[in-house]
Amino acid sequence: MGLIRLGVLGALGYAGYKYFTNKHDEPAAFAKGEPGGMSNSATTPVRNAGASSMRDKPDSWSKTDQAMDESFPASDPPATY
Secondary structure (H helix, E strand, O other): OHHHHHHHHHHHHHHHHHHHOOOOOOOOOOOOOOOOHHHOOOOOOOOOOOHHHOOOOOOOOOHHHHHHHHHOOOOOOOOOO
């Protein structure tokens, strides 16, 4: 009887974990509907610049944040500071 209870509690715990974990279908950093991700495996996926292209939108977004986001992955820093 104890093993049955333990199994039931384990199954409930696993089901709760799966239900409450935050799973995303899109690759990290890509907003819904953005090109890239796993659909285009021939090239390296690159996200468009700007907060509107992010899956998880930031709380605040400054001009400096925008300039840094537009310059990535280039090695030259933006000249707008």
